[in-house]
Amino acid sequence: MASVRSVLTHTIFKVILSLYLSLYFLIWAISSPVTKHYLEPVLxxxxxxxxxxxxxxxxxxxxxxxxxxxxxxxxxxxxxxxxxxxxxxxxxxxxxxxxxxxxxxxxxxxxxxxxxxxxxxxxxxxxELPESKPATDPNPPVEPVETSEPTAPLxxxxxxxxxxxxxxxxxxxxxxxxxxxxxxxxxxxxxxxxxxxxxxxxxxxxxxxxxxxxxxxxxxxxxALGDINSEITLDNYPIERLLRYAPQLNELSGVLSLNAKQKLTLQASGIALHIEQANIANNNLIVVLPEQRVSLDNVQHSITDLMLTINNGEIAQLDGTGSIAFNHFTVRKTADTVKHQQVFSAEKLAIDNIIYHREEHPSIKIADIIFDNLVFSTTNETSELVNNEKLPPIVKLKQLVIDDINLNERRLSIDTITLDSLLSHVIINKEKELINLVNLASSEQVDEVAHAIEAPNENTLEEETIATPSPEEKAQPNFIFSLNKFQLVNTNEIFFIDHSVDPHYNSDFFIDTLTLEHLSNDQEKQSQPSPFVFKGRNNKYTNFNLTGFIQPFATTPIYKIAGDFKELSLPTISSYLKDSTGLEVKTGQLNINLDVLLTGDILEGDTTLLLQGLETAIVDDDEVDSILAQGALPLNIAMGMLKDGDGNVELGLPLSGSTDDPKFGVSSIVTLITQKAIISATQDYLVKTFVPYANIVSLAMTAGEFALKLRFDDLPYSATQIAPGEEQQVYLTQFIELMQKKKSTRVNLCAVTTPADIGLPNGEKVTDKGNKKRLTALGNERASALKDYLIEQGNIESARLLLCTPKIDSSAEALPRIAISV
Structure with a gap:
């Protein structure tokens, strides 16, 4: 009986196991066709x-x-x-x-x-997923929610x-x-x-x-609170694929790479982000706008140990460091006809030791920003105005350094801005246009901006009127700017060429010192003066030294300037006087001493002008024997009456009044000189002291003047000769001896050229403007070379040697020479 029961149990187990296995096998066998059968109608x-x-x-x-x-x-x-x-x-x-x-x-x-x-x-x-539809009632009634006991976690x-x-x-x-x-x-x-x-x-x-x-x-x-550590790496993503999302751009290209390691901490009150290290690189970046094309060979941005904590939607902590570097940054015009025009370029831009921090407000501190080899406005065109050579850029800088920058949403403070080795070329054509200037905006854009300024929106005006702050609110500006020091260092040169006047004006300026300190619009510092120093030279001998201070943010702005200009050669600026006066300055030198204070629009102070050896003539009076040159001009007569024994005219001009007054300004310097001349007595020139040098000087009554005048004999030159040679040594030796003994004597060096200097026969009057310019240029070189010689060999102060506009002698017996006069 037991054995029968055992066999039955074993048989039942086999049957159940067989059914179980058969069912599982059946499920496996029919799962695919059954699933597909029911899935296909849905699909x-x-x-x-x-x-x-x-x-x-x-x-x-x-x-x-x-x-x-x-x-x-x-x-x-x-x-x-x-x-x-x-x-x-x-x-x-x-x-x-x-x-x-x-x-x-x-x-x-x-x-x-x-x-x-x-x-x-x-x-x-x-x-296609159904679109979410907004509720028809923007403010549906809120049904009370029944509170229930919290359910136990799964x-x-x-x-x-x-x-x-x-x-x-x-x-x-x-x-x-x-x-x-x-x-x-x-x-x-x-x-x-x-x-x-x-x-x-x-x-x-x-x-x-x-x-x-x-x-x-x-x-x-x-x-749901804790730490999420992550690392991300992106290699060479082609950013041109983003161009389709920026329709305002004409072109976008380059590759972007990213490598970052960070930890995100989710907290009950907010989030905390710790970036251990992040490096962002962009190579061969090109961004083309309708009018501009920006290119960078390489951009590197790194962030190290940055901690950012946001609690309840506000930044609670910000600490970290970083750096940014740009290589070969260029901005050009994009129009086809001007694609060679470069607005700006920099070989390198380095922003080192960026410190992110939060005190009252999130802030960024930067140790320094360094631009290397900056170039502004390059056309890459050639021009006849610069001897068919490529036009130089308007500005070149070896380096621009901005030190110790602190920026937050309310304040920007900078310790020092330094410009190293400024080189500028300002070239103006006959139409008074700056020919080497590349405009960043098109003429259409400029017109749009001008139209917007001329016709502001009425609603905007009303809003601005309503929002006008009170004087108390104006006292502290919304954004505070502070600059501790601005300076130029090393050699700084400005070359100025103006072809809008005839003859064209060509001058070189050298800035030896330019500093400005303690400039800020902070309420506590608005009344503090910002002192400045401006020193420099023009050409070889003209120099200026100006000091003062500015208070542009004070309730009443104040500007103070004091200093002097020395040895300003007046013939060099004669081109700007011809049209307004009909006169040319043939020789003369100007020294200016000024001490002026501008408070609001009220000007007061004193200016002293020292005119030395000023002589004028009718415009284009180039010939030595011109009848006009022999006559006395009214201004020369007046000046002759003002000259002291050394041939100088010293004028003190007190300045006062309002800059808003139409009468403000030196309205008639000629009238002032004439008035002083009428009440001044003519003074005799000292003659007898020059008698021992009778072989190089003589005395004569100058036509149109009221006093005897010392006259040096002319110093002859050979045709085309520039620098003094052996044939001039006897004359120059005695001349140097006289000048060394008579320390107060000042002379004019006036070059006289002849047609033979440029290979033309004497006796034929020069009428061609090109030949006249060649002779004038040669005469300038000859007179400058003599001045350099007398300074170097005779130790004569440059202020005692005045250069004048060269003359042309077309007579048959004419010899090239330098006329020397007191």
């Missing part, structure tokens, strides 16, 4: 078709779902919108008995999905040892702009998640528009 409703070789099988023995060769296509165009090469999902259901949901395996290989977003509609894998823990995706292709079209994302490897490992605690690691290796992207994440959270 048909969305216009999709499932490939015939698709396989969807469930293995109940291993609690495993396996999908392979799964492809969805559109019925209309047979376009593939979704595919799975292979997917395996395996669970351990018995772990649920221990409150664990264990996903033993999840692998997805060789898959594809198409996502289209166009005009607000989103289609994923061929299925006891289950999700465990995912490894979640793997490889070769997942995403085809994204955003408003007709295609993007390709290929996830080569996606790994989610060691995931353990409960309702209170979550942890896991993520690794992504992908191609973003053919650019390599790597992301590593390690998260450990309790109640």
């Amino acid at each position: 048909h409703e969305y216009g999709l078709a499932l490939s015939q070789d698709s396989s969807i099988r469930y293995n109940p023995f291993m609690t495993e779902l396996h999908i392979s060769d799964f492809t969805l296509t559109t019925q209309a165009s047979q376009e593939k919108v979704f595919s799975i090469g292979s997917l395996t999902l395996q669970l351990r259901l018995w772990e649920v008995l221990f409150d664990d949901v264990l996903i033993e395996e999840f692998t997805l290989n060789d898959s594809y999905i198409k996502i289209v977003h166009n005009q607000g509609k989103l289609t994923i894998a061929g299925v 006891p289950y823990q999700i465990i995912l040892p490894e979640f793997l995706i490889s070769q997942f292709h995403l085809d994204i079209i955003n408003n007709d702009i295609p993007h390709e994302i290929t996830i080569n490897d996606f790994a989610l490992r060691d995931v353990k998640a409960t309702e209170k605690h979550q942890q896991g690691q993520l690794f992504i290796n992908a191609l973003l528009d053919t650019t390599a992207l790597q992301l590593k994440v390690d998260a450990n959270l309790d109640n």
Whole structure:
């Protein structure tokens, strides 16, 4: 009986096991066709078709779902919108008995999905998602919510040892702009998640528009709070793919690289971000706007140890360092006809030791900003005005350094701005245009801005009127600027050429010292003076020395300037007097001493003018024997009456009045001189002291003047000769001896050229303007060479040797020479 019972039990067990196995096998066998049978009608409703070789099988023995060769296509165009090469999902259901949901395996290989977003509609894998509709009632009634007892947290823990995706292709079209994302490897490992605690690691290796992207994440959270450590690397992303999102740009190119390691801490009150190290690089960047083209060979931006904490939506902590470097930064015009015009370029820009910090407000401190080899406005064109050579840039700087910068939302403070080795060329053509200037904006843009300024919006005016602050509010500006010092260092030169006057004006300026200190619009410093020093030279001998202070932000602005200009050669600026006066300055030198204070629009102070050896003539009176040169000009007569025994005229001009008064200014210097001349007596010249040098000097009554005048004999030259030679040594030796003994004597050096100096026969009057300019240039060189010789060999002060406009002697017996006069 026992044996029968045992056999029966064994048979029942076999039957049950067979049924169990048969059922599982049946489920595995029919899972794919049954699933496809019920899935295809659903897909048909969305216009999709499932490939015939698709396989969807469930293995109940291993609690495993396996999908392979799964492809969805559109019925209309047979376009593939979704595919799975292979997917395996395996669970351990018995772990649920221990409150664990264990996903033993999840692998997805060789898959594809198409996502289209166009005009607000989103289609994923061929299925258009419904748009979210706003509620019809903007203020719906709020129904009371019944409070209930808090539910106990779920006891289950999700465990995912490894979640793997490889070769997942995403085809994204955003408003007709295609993007390709290929996830080569996606790994989610060691995931353990409960309702209170979550942890896991993520690794992504992908191609973003053919650019390599790597992301590593390690998260450990309790109640959604905790640390998320991550590393991200992006190599050489082609940013031209972003051009379609910037319609205002004509061109965008370059490659972007990113490498960053950071930790994000989620807190109850906010978030904290700690960037250990971040490096951003952009190579071969080109940005083309309608009017400008910006290019950079390389941009490097690094951030180190940055701590950012945001609590309740506000920045509570900001600390860290960084640096930025630009290489070969250029801004050009983009129009085809002016593509060679360069607005700005810099060989290198370095912003070192950037410190991010927060005190009352988030701030940025920068140790220094250094620009190397700056160039402003380069046309790369040639011009006849510079001997058919390439036009130089308006400004070149060896270096621009801005030290100790502190910036926040309310204040900018700078310790020092230093310009090193400024070189400027200002070239003006006959139409009074700056020919080497490249305008950043087009004429249309300038007109638009001008129109906007001339015709402001009425509503804007009303708003501004309403928002006008009170005087108390005006006292402290909304944004405070402070500069401790501005300076120019080393050699600084400005070359000025003006072809709008005839003869053209050509002058070189050298700035030896330029400093400005303590400039600020801070309420506490508005009344403090900002002192300045401005020293320099013009050509070889003219020099100036100006000091003073400015208070531009005071309630009543104050400007103070004092100093002098010395040895300003008046013939060099004669071109600017011809049209207004009809006179040319043939010789003369001006010294100016000024001490002026401008308070608001009230001007007061004194200016002293010292005119030395001033002589004028009718415009274009170039010939030595011109009848006009022999006559007395009214201004010369007046000046002759003012001259002292040394031939000087000293005028003191007190200045006072308002700059808003139309009468302000030196309205008639000629009238002032004439008035002083009428009440001045003529003074005799000292003659007898010059008698021992009778072989090089003589006395004569100058036509049109009221006193005897000392006259030196002319110093003859050979044709085309520039520098003094042996044939002039006897004359120059005695001349130097006289000048060394008579320390107060000052002379005019006036070159006289002849046609033979440029290879033309004497006796023929020179009428060609080009030949006249050649003779004038040669005469200037000859007189300058003599002045240099007398200074170097005779130790004669440059202020005692005045240069004048060269003359032309076209007579048949004329000899090249330098006329020397007192």
